Amino acid sequence: MILKREFYLQPTLKVARELLGKKLCYGDLEGRITETEAYLKDDRACHASRGMTERNSVMFGPPGHAYVYFTYGMHHCMNVVTQPESVAEAVLIRAVEPLNGVEEMIRNRGREKNIADGPGKLCQAFGIDKRLNGIDMTRGKFVVRDDGFRPKKIDKGRRIGIKLDADKLWRFYF
């Protein structure tokens, strides 16, 4: 079943944990989510922490929508917005294990290994870019599904690549 609005209204740290093991689906491409990071409103590492800008405005919108941004001049990263409108929090999808459409992902990536084991890599593998910024992930062809899979054990650690609030253990993986 497709994850719906209520799922994304739970506390953001809980959403980040519970997204692990769910399936990220974009058309026929599917991958098991294996790593996430939470970004909270009073968190200096969060793009929204210094107010709304054109880039981060989707984070201030309704839950269950995709926040896709472009960074380092060459990579896209994707989040799912959590919390009600005007509460700017989100969960970054950092890695997935390819399940379906692997051949297409390999084509998109131009290599056979390390297909989707990073936030920029999975966006390239799935063909996710700014065109998907702001779209509703509770319906349509870009969604997260629960197929009953549950991770055996979930680990946590520091978030990657940030300077501010780097001590928070808000990265989850299995």
Add this chain to the structure above:
DNA sequence: ATTGGGATCGTCT
């Protein structure tokens, strides 16, 4: 196995 540098450009100060 780990580390360091370069690529590259949209966004924010």
Add this chain to the structure above:
DNA sequence: GACGATCCCAATA
């Protein structure tokens, strides 16, 4: 005008 919620390759140990 500076720098990033990154990736890849090459060099090192």
